[in-house]
Amino acid sequence: METLMVDRVHSSLRLFMHRNAVFLCERLCAQFPSETNVQLLATCYLHNNQPYAAYHILKGKKMPESRYLFATSCFRMNLLREAEETLCPVNEPNMEVPSGATGHYLLGVIYRCTGRISAAAEQFTQALTLDPLLWAAYEELCILGIAEDTDECFSESTALRLQQEHTSTSTLVKSNFANENRVLSSRVSASLGDISPKQIKQLHANNIAEVSGYPHVRPTALHVQNSSTSNVAQFDTPSPTAAQTSSIMPPPLFRNVHAYQNTVSGDAPTKQKTNGVNQPLRRKNIDEARLKKVSGRLFNSDSIPRRSERLKDTATNSNSNTSQFGGNGAGHSSGSRYEVIDEMWTDNISGISSSVSATDGRSFEQDKAERILLQDSKLALGIRELLGLFRTLGEGFRLSCLFKCQEALEVYRKLPESQFNTGWVLCQVGKAYFELVDYLEADRYFELAHRLSPCTLDGMDIYSTVLYHLNEEMRLSYLAQELISIDRLSPQAWCAVGNCFALRKDHETALKNFQRSVQLDSRFAYAHTLCGHEYSALEDYENSIKFYRCALQVDERHYNAWYGLGVVYLRQEKFEFAEHHFRRAFQINPRSSVLMCYLGMALHSLKRDEEALEMMEKAIAADKKNPLPKYQKALILLGLMKYEEALDELERLKEIAPHESSMFALMGKIYKQLNILDKAVFCFGIALDLKPPAADLAIIKSAMEKVHLPDELMEDDL
Numbered sequence: 001m002e003t004l005m006v007d008r009v010h011s012s013l014r015l016f017m018h019r020n021a022v023f024l025c026e027r028l029c030a031q032f033p034s035e036t037n038v039q040l041l042a043t044c045y046l047h048n049n050q051p052y053a054a055y056h057i058l059k060g061k062k063m064p065e066s067r068y069l070f071a072t073s074c075f076r077m078n079l080l081r082e083a084e085e086t087l088c089p090v091n092e093p094n095m096e097v098p099s100g101a102t103g104h105y106l107l108g109v110i111y112r113c114t115g116r117i118s119a120a121a122e123q124f125t126q127a128l129t130l131d132p133l134l135w136a137a138y139e140e141l142c143i144l145g146i147a148e149d150t151d152e153c154f155s156e157s158t159a160l161r162l163q164q165e166h167t168s169t170s171t172l173v174k175s176n177f178a179n180e181n182r183v184l185s186s187r188v189s190a191s192l193g194d195i196s197p198k199q200i201k202q203l204h205a206n207n208i209a210e211v212s213g214y215p216h217v218r219p220t221a222l223h224v225q226n227s228s229t230s231n232v233a234q235f236d237t238p239s240p241t242a243a244q245t246s247s248i249m250p251p252p253l254f255r256n257v258h259a260y261q262n263t264v265s266g267d268a269p270t271k272q273k274t275n276g277v278n279q280p281l282r283r284k285n286i287d288e289a290r291l292k293k294v295s296g297r298l299f300n301s302d303s304i305p306r307r308s309e310r311l312k313d314t315a316t317n318s319n320s321n322t323s324q325f326g327g328n329g330a331g332h333s334s335g336s337r338y339e340v341i342d343e344m345w346t347d348n349i350s351g352i353s354s355s356v357s358a359t360d361g362r363s364f365e366q367d368k369a370e371r372i373l374l375q376d377s378k379l380a381l382g383i384r385e386l387l388g389l390f391r392t393l394g395e396g397f398r399l400s401c402l403f404k405c406q407e408a409l410e411v412y413r414k415l416p417e418s419q420f421n422t423g424w425v426l427c428q429v430g431k432a433y434f435e436l437v438d439y440l441e442a443d444r445y446f447e448l449a450h451r452l453s454p455c456t457l458d459g460m461d462i463y464s465t466v467l468y469h470l471n472e473e474m475r476l477s478y479l480a481q482e483l484i485s486i487d488r489l490s491p492q493a494w495c496a497v498g499n500c501f502a503l504r505k506d507h508e509t510a511l512k513n514f515q516r517s518v519q520l521d522s523r524f525a526y527a528h529t530l531c532g533h534e535y536s537a538l539e540d541y542e543n544s545i546k547f548y549r550c551a552l553q554v555d556e557r558h559y560n561a562w563y564g565l566g567v568v569y570l571r572q573e574k575f576e577f578a579e580h581h582f583r584r585a586f587q588i589n590p591r592s593s594v595l596m597c598y599l600g601m602a603l604h605s606l607k608r609d610e611e612a613l614e615m616m617e618k619a620i621a622a623d624k625k626n627p628l629p630k631y632q633k634a635l636i637l638l639g640l641m642k643y644e645e646a647l648d649e650l651e652r653l654k655e656i657a658p659h660e661s662s663m664f665a666l667m668g669k670i671y672k673q674l675n676i677l678d679k680a681v682f683c684f685g686i687a688l689d690l691k692p693p694a695a696d697l698a699i700i701k702s703a704m705e706k707v708h709l710p711d712e713l714m715e716d717d718l
Helices: 002-015 018-032 035-047 051-058 064-076 081-089 100-113 116-130 135-144 156-193 196-210 227-236 244-245 255-262 305-318 334-355 357-399 405-412 423-435 440-450 460-469 473-486 489-502 506-522 525-536 539-552 559-570 575-588 595-605 611-624 627-639 641-657 661-675 677-689 694-705
Strands: none
Touching: 002 018, 002 035, 002 559, 018 035, 035 051, 051 064, 064 081, 064 100, 081 100, 100 135, 116 135, 135 357, 156 357, 244 334, 357 405, 357 423, 405 423, 423 440, 423 460, 440 460, 460 489, 460 525, 473 489, 473 595, 489 506, 489 525, 506 525, 525 539, 539 559, 539 627, 559 575, 559 595, 575 595, 595 611, 595 627, 611 627, 627 641, 627 661, 641 661, 661 677, 661 694, 677 694
C-alpha cells in the first residue's frame, strides 16, 4: 500500500496535479508517518505554493533532505535568518550543508539578500565546484561581478571530471543491479530447494500448459542451483522484474517453442544436417540491454545428437503418446512427459555449456569492450559540446554583467543559429544594446525575442524602457496590455504599464503601477529604481532617496540607483554627496557616457574644472552621439573663459542635435561675451523658435531683451 501511494504521489507531481498529490500524501503520512514520507508531503506543499504548511511539518527535523526543504520553505516566507541557521547551524559549524550544490546555492542567495557579498560568492563558487553544470550559481557570480573566466570554469579538466563522475555512477548502478540479481538468484534457489519433487513436477506441468498458449506467455529464465546452469544464466537471464520476484517460475523449456512442439509430436525437422564449420553463426537477442551472442553450433553441432532423435527414442521406450504437448489426454503418462522435458532441459544446458568455445568468448569480450568504448566516446563528446556551449553563453553573460557590452555582443554572435535565435539570448543582446544607448538596435532584438517567445517575461521591463526612450507610446501601450494578459502577477508587466503612464507625464499613476510591481516582488531592484525616478520627477526627494536605497539593498551593483541618488543630491546642491554616488555608479559601469557626464557635472559644481573637463572628454570619446557631454563641456569652457573652444564644441554639437534650444541659447550668451551682438540676438531668436521648456522660455526672453546691456547687469541664469 505504501509503495503504491508513493508512486501515485510522484505521478501526480509529474502531471502537475498538485492538489491531488497533497491529498494522497496526507493520507500516506497518516498511515505511514515516516520522515521520508513527511519530506514527500513537504515537497507537495511547496509545489502547491504552501510553504507555510511545509514549514510547519518540517520544523525540528534533522535529516539532510528535511533541512533543505525546511530552508526552502523559510526562504519563500522571507525568514532568511531561520533558513540560514537550518542550512548552517551556528552550534554545529562542522555540519555539512544539505543537498550538496543546491544547498550551497540556496545559502549563497541568502547571504546575497542579507548583504554579505563575499560569503555569498564563496557559497556560489562551492556550488559550482560540486556541480559545474549548475548554471544558476555561475549566473549569480556574474551578477556579483566576480565570476571567473569561463575557460577556467568550464575547462577541459571539468569535462574529464564530469566524465569520470558519470562513469562511476553508471558502474555503481550496474553493480547494484548485479547484486539484486544475485539476491534474486539465491532466493529462487532456496525456494526451489524447499519444494518437494511432486510440487516441482506440478510446476513443470503448469509451465507446459502455459507454453501451449504461446505467445500470450513468454518463458523467463531464472537462476537455479544446478552448477551446470551457470553458463545459461550468464548468457540468457533477462533482468528480473517485480512479477518475477513475487513468484517462483521454472526455467525456460527451450529457445524455440514451436520447433520443440513439432519435435515432441514426432514431426522432426526436414532440414538437412549441415557441417557445423560451414554453417553461418546464428545469433539471438535475448535482452536489448544485455546482448548475448551464441553460435549456431549450440543446436546443430556434430558432437551433439539431434534432440528430435533423442526425443523419439524416449517416446518409443516409454510407450507414451507425447504428440499433444501440454494436452489433457487422460490416458497419457504424466511422469513420462516430465522425464522427457527434464531430459530436454538437461541436454539443452549441457549443449550450451560444451559449445561455447574460447573464440566465442574472446569475440564477446571484444564486442563488449568496443561497445563500452563507443559509449564513453559519445559521452565525452556530449560533455565537451555542452561545456563549449556553456563557455560561450557564460562568457557573454559575464561580459554583459561587467558592462563590456561590445565584447559581449561579439561573443553572442559566435553562437550557432539555433541557440542565438532564442528568447534568452536575444534579450541579452537587447540589454547590451540598451546599455550602449543604442535604443533602435535594442528595440529590434527585444521585438524579435518577444515574437519568438511571447510568453517570456524576463527582460520585458527593459524593453518597455527602450520604447519609453524612443517615445513609442502606441507600441508601449500594446506591450503593457499584452504582458498583463499573459501574467497579471508578474512585476515586469506592471513596470511596462508604469512606463506607459510615465511617457504620458502621468507620474502619479505611473508611480502606483511601479509600487504594484514592488509588492509582487520585493527583490526586484529595477522596480524600486523606477519608483525613485517617479518620486524624483514629482520632486518628492525624500521618498525618492528611500526607494533608491531599497534598490541597493536588493542589488548593490544596481548602478541605476546610485545614479538616481546622485541626481537627487545634485538637484539639492549637495555636490559632494552627488559626486560620491556618481563615482560609485561609474565604478560599477565604467563605460557609460551618461555616468561620466554627470560625474563631470558634479565635479564642475565643486569648482574642480580640470577634472570635470577630463571626464567630459572621456564621455565624448565613449559615445560620440551623446550630445549631453558636448554641451556640458562647452559650459565648463565658458566658465574658464575659453570662448572660442566653447563655440567650436557647440558647432560640433549642432551637427548631432540641430534642434536643441539650450544649445542656441548658450551660443547666444557666448556671442554676447564676445560682443558679437547681432549673432547673439540671432541665436536667442532661434532658441525661442524651437519652443524651449517653460522654465527656460522666460530666461531666454530676458537674455534677449538685455543683450545690449553691460554684462554686469545681466542675470547669469543660462
